[in-house]
Amino acid sequence: MDALIPEELRMLQSTVRQFVENEVLPLETEYQDELPPEIRDPLQARLRELGIWALSVPAEYGGADISTLGMTLVSEEIYKSMLSRNLIGGGVNPLLYNASDYLKEKYLHPVVRGEVKSAGAFSEPNAAGDLGGIETTAERDGDDYILNGTKVWIRGAHEADHVFVLARMKGTQRHIGTTWFIVDAGTPGFEVSRRIPMMGDTTLNELSFTDCVVPAAQRVTAEGGAWEAAQRSLNRARFLIGAEVLGMAERCQAMAMNYSKSRVTFGQPLAERQAVQFMLAESEIEMYATRAMVHEAARRVDLGEDLQREAGMIKVYSTEMAGRVIDRAMQIHGAAGYSKDLVIEQFYRAVRAVRIFEGPNEIHRWRLARNMLRD
Ligand SMILES: Cc1cc2nc3c(=O)[nH]c(=O)nc-3n(C[C@H](O)[C@H](O)[C@H](O)COP(=O)(O)OP(=O)(O)OC[C@H]3O[C@@H](n4cnc5c(N)ncnc54)[C@H](O)[C@@H]3O)c2cc1C
Known part of the structure; x- marks a missing residue:
């Protein structure tokens, strides 16, 4: 347990974890990838009752106003199921915080209230x-x-x-x-x-x-004012991607651990084989590194630092880490991991996209090296 995480954020994380375990995981036997609106809407109403809504929105606009560190903890838990990843609503496009009163009234407040998308x-x-x-x-x-x-x-x-x-x-x-x-x-x-x-x-x-x-x-922005505004809002999204893919990796690693203890081949559980142990150990090390990066960066952002450079590094490292961890989990499960009986294949497909969106990883690497060499 991270002693630097404040008690109220730990409680928030635990509430979200219980919500996912009790209300979302049981639905995985029936639904894949996304929930239909008739199932999704009541679950969203439940989240609102729990106060898990408009989490990053400032209190003056009716949001929960939680810190970046808090957002990373919530994202980590929510992404342990592909079915819950789209459930948290009320998130406002940060461009609106600097927009006119007319736009705030017309879009910001209804989005926070969950009335419009x-x-x-x-x-x-x-x-x-x-x-x-x-x-x-x-x-x-x-x-x-x-x-x-x-x-x-x-x-x-x-x-x-x-x-x-x-x-x-x-x-x-x-x-x-x-x-x-x-x-x-x-x-x-x-x-x-x-x-x-x-x-x-x-x-x-x-x-x-x-x-x-x-x-x-x-x-929304002044004519020609989009570039700077977009960079500001995308950087925060890149931190959250680190936490999201960490949640995906953690779920698959937990499944791989359990399966390796119960699956017996050639007279021994998989967990006794060094080849399998090394896969599990490798994944644990990489998840630990990602968690450390994400939490440290989130704390610094909460202290007011602009971590553009770190946001790119975290996006690259975390998304590739999650791809490797989920791939190992699939390998440990054999054919069952590749089947639609288990959720691993959903995570495997979903994690592939995150190396492409929010800026392809190659572009982040290129920008990082270019800035390092220039500086
Ligand atoms: C699941 C998903 C959801 C998305 N949602 C949205 C959305 O809601 N709204 C929206 O506007 N967009 C969205 N996108 C689009 C996403 O932002 C773009 O796909 C992404 O920015 C990459 O652009 P591109 O696909 O045109 O790839 P390109 O820019 O054509 O790049 C293709 C590939 O070339 C390589 N490459 C490109 N430039 C360089 C470079 N300078 N150095 C080295 N290699 C390079 C990379 O490997 C890259 O993957 C989404 C994409 C996906 C996959």
Whole structure:
């Protein structure tokens, strides 16, 4: 147990752990990857009763206002089941904290209350990891902007009430001129043009904007102010990914430990074989290193440090660590691990995506080395 974790955060972590164990794990025999709305909604209501809602949102906006360290502990527990990973709601796009009162009233408060859903659309067919290359344009027209372009790989947009859209002011290049807007579902000229089935049994969306008229009051950042704002909010997401994949790895490691004690081959439990012991030990060491990195960085962020560099390192290390741990757990389970009888294959598919989103790991490595060499 980490003696540096305050008592109230330990209690929060334990509440979330019990919720996942008692209310979510039993559903894994019936559902895979995602819960249908009729099961998901009552569970979300239960989480709200427990105060596990809008966790990172400041108290002035009605959120739980917990620290980054608290968020990492909750994320670790929630990601022990693929079915609970999308349950915690009320999370606000941090861009709204610096937005106008009009946007706060229209979007921030209803999101915190759980009345509406958001999606975030920055990726495009010709630019996603390299956001300076986005081609969606915004052109001022009196009291409006006209948006044109295509977004792709957008999570949750098919059921979102509004979408944060990154566009560039017409005629600008690279990051100069990139600007965030909010577009409401149903706005003429905006449509979900394709549902894209993905490997992790989830579906992402392609969005198209054709002469889509967006009132100027829906602009979230200053014209050209998107780049700095996006970097700030993405860095926090990268810390949380470290905790999320740690939870995924911990679940699979626990399953591998149990299975290795009960599965007998050639007259001995797998747990007696050094080859299996080494796999378990390797995973434990890597999870320990990840936990130490994530917790230390979260504490420093809570003290006000800007850990952009560390956020990238944690994203790379933790996502690759989880891939290895889950892979070993599958190997220890043999064919059972590869089957849909067990959840390991769900984790195996899901963990593959996290090396790609929130910036592919190669881009983080490249940026880190470039900055190290420049400094
Ligand atoms: C499950 C999932 C959910 C997503 N959700 C969203 C969402 O909600 N909203 C949204 O806007 N986007 C979303 N995305 C998109 C995601 O942000 C992009 O896929 C990601 O940024 C990478 O962009 P890309 O796919 O165009 O890859 P590219 O940028 O084309 O890169 C392809 C590969 O090339 C290599 N590479 C690229 N640049 C470099 C470099 N400089 N140095 C070395 N190697 C490099 C990397 O290996 C990289 O994986 C999601 C993606 C996934 C998989």
